[in-house]
Amino acid sequence: MMDHILVCPFNEKLLSRLKQRAVVINTKDFNIIRYINKELDNSNKLHAIRVQTDKPLSEIHFHEEWGKIPLAVYSPEFGEFKNLLHQLNLIRKLNIRIFLSSQHEFNFTGLRILSSLQIACGLYFNEEPHNWDSINDLMHYAIYTKTTHAPIEPFHWVAINYQPSEYTDYSFVYFNNPTQYLHLNDQEQIALTAEDLAKGNFIDQGIKSLDSIHKNKKYIHAENVRYEIMLQMNDCSFCQAFRICLAKFSSLKNKNQTCKIFFSDFLNAADFALSKRNKGNQLWQL
Amino acid sequence: MANVLLTEKCVRSCPYCFAKKHMDGSVLPELSWDNLIYIADFLEISGERKISLLGGEPTLNPLFVDFTTYLLERNFHVNVFTSGIMSDEKLLESQKFLANFASERLSFTCNVNHPDISSPSEMERIDKFLTLFGRLTTLGYNIYRTDFSIDFIFHMVNKYNLKRHLRVGLAHPIPGEINEYVPVEDLKKLAMKFVRNFNLFERFNITPGFDCGIPMCIFTDKELGKLYKLSNGIIKFGCGPAIDIGPDMMVWSCFPLSGFHKRSLYEFNSLHEIGSFYRNLHSKIRTEIGGIFEKCDNCVYRFSELCQGGCVAHSLNHFKDEALVRLKELYS
Numbered sequence: 001m002m003d004h005i006l007v008c009p010f011n012e013k014l015l016s017r018l019k020q021r022a023v024v025i026n027t028k029d030f031n032i033i034r035y036i037n038k039e040l041d042n043s044n045k046l047h048a049i050r051v052q053t054d055k056p057l058s059e060i061h062f063h064e065e066w067g068k069i070p071l072a073v074y075s076p077e078f079g080e081f082k083n084l085l086h087q088l089n090l091i092r093k094l095n096i097r098i099f100l101s102s103q104h105e106f107n108f109t110g111l112r113i114l115s116s117l118q119i120a121c122g123l124y125f126n127e128e129p130h131n132w133d134s135i136n137d138l139m140h141y142a143i144y145t146k147t148t149h150a151p152i153e154p155f156h157w158v159a160i161n162y163q164p165s166e167y168t169d170y171s172f173v174y175f176n177n178p179t180q181y182l183h184l185n186d187q188e189q190i191a192l193t194a195e196d197l198a199k200g201n202f203i204d205q206g207i208k209s210l211d212s213i214h215k216n217k218k219y220i221h222a223e224n225v226r227y228e229i230m231l232q233m234n235d236c237s238f239c240q241a242f243r244i245c246l247a248k249f250s251s252l253k254n255k256n257q258t259c260k261i262f263f264s265d266f267l268n269a270a271d272f273a274l275s276k277r278n279k280g281n282q283l284w285q286l
Numbered sequence: 287m288a289n290v291l292l293t294e295k296c297v298r299s300c301p302y303c304f305a306k307k308h309m310d311g312s313v314l315p316e317l318s319w320d321n322l323i324y325i326a327d328f329l330e331i332s333g334e335r336k337i338s339l340l341g342g343e344p345t346l347n348p349l350f351v352d353f354t355t356y357l358l359e360r361n362f363h364v365n366v367f368t369s370g371i372m373s374d375e376k377l378l379e380s381q382k383f384l385a386n387f388a389s390e391r392l393s394f395t396c397n398v399n400h401p402d403i404s405s406p407s408e409m410e411r412i413d414k415f416l417t418l419f420g421r422l423t424t425l426g427y428n429i430y431r432t433d434f435s436i437d438f439i440f441h442m443v444n445k446y447n448l449k450r451h452l453r454v455g456l457a458h459p460i461p462g463e464i465n466e467y468v469p470v471e472d473l474k475k476l477a478m479k480f481v482r483n484f485n486l487f488e489r490f491n492i493t494p495g496f497d498c499g500i501p502m503c504i505f506t507d508k509e510l511g512k513l514y515k516l517s518n519g520i521i522k523f524g525c526g527p528a529i530d531i532g533p534d535m536m537v538w539s540c541f542p543l544s545g546f547h548k549r550s551l552y553e554f555n556s557l558h559e560i561g562s563f564y565r566n567l568h569s570k571i572r573t574e575i576g577g578i579f580e581k582c583d584n585c586v587y588r589f590s591e592l593c594q595g596g597c598v599a600h601s602l603n604h605f606k607d608e609a610l611v612r613l614k615e616l617y618s
Contacts, residue, residue, distance in 0.1 A: 081352045088359060
């Protein structure tokens, strides 16, 4: 039995063929959020609606009727705090995570603002992030700050899932890990990640093939080669932080000055979070 | 409570300004978002829910409204020290975002000078501010000479329906600087002048409250009895660390001591630690000189902490022209 969550566009015909499956719906249109939820109410299990918008966060019009609909909003920039102010109470009531791009410098401050105001949020990386110091500062804020604040992803996800003896892949946060998520387009073409889907790197086609995806050669191959980079002689394979980075930024040229510093600090922070998790009196196993 | 400077720029140039030493060297930018968030977290960890925003003139920080609303969203009680002098644009923005808050959450202390030393345009702007924010505002008045007059205050409180309280400050010397303040030997005269306003406080039902550094003994026992009644039993003659945090994240005890053992906020883990650090320094000064009067050394009311012996900056001023014979911490 197939247990993947399927990430797909909002296409009623497609969704009617995905009955009883968990789905993440990709959309750019805020106006159809309520409609999507209604449409999926009885037939599919809605894992989340992922809304990618070009609007700054402060210009998005949030609605009370979104209620408990699981939402992941991806916005390129924070915008003006003043313009967001009248919506803060409402946002706090919604079942929402707000993601801001690593492209704009003020977004790092914006994420601190949101988190400190108890709004769950996250950073999404652009292809070649240039501001590693800012990313590192935000990670420190997310993991080490002592005040009560809302989670900032992907840092929080790593902090609660990290195990030193395993690889920790924070791509889950972005619905992008093929062990849990598969991506579909309107033509029912299946890809391992959103990037693969966009590039046309499909592993199969057709809803029926989802049930036997574990037997799919391309799927199995992709699973096997995921950690192959460890066997290669390159910067990533020698990096201590590979366990939580998994060579996501292998194309960067100057790794020693960029991702390596950040991910090494991130690994230390993950260790710190783990030791905090393990602190306290542990009762014997029942 | 901590005082956070949003900017070091000011719209006025008051002759008594005890923030002057700090402001004059100002080449620093305004407080940034990141520093504000750090400060808010720091105060929250310290268990502190009250915060004062000041400057310079805090409304000159372009993010003044953003910062104030952010802190209110984080459930801090915010008090803004302002001259009330701001552009129409800033006033409109403030009205839009701040005017509807309850006074238990947001308040203003508007420091006013006598109309005789304020320009008509200043008075016009203050009028606009108080018309909009009167119900959230307490007036503050700094005494820096013995021939002061506060008659106009009573009129303003009624005219703008302000909070029925007057925060009375005393201008203090800035060690090593020149500013106007009432010399120690004239404080009794100042008290006599202030006492003449007791009937106005009573008639207008306005409570007086002293800012720090006023010694108790400049009033007679009879006057103190009246002050007790006028102030609803809340009258203080204290002097202790106020804790000011600058836009550059430096901290100091209070404006008159802004050059004295300035430290980085990052050196401390809580507001309590900062308070202890500066209280310890204050107590070292008090060990050298009990207070601003000689009799402070053996005063039972100082020992029982009913009075702190006046502003510690006066005491530090004693040391500036003498040989370095005191505790080394007093010469920082």
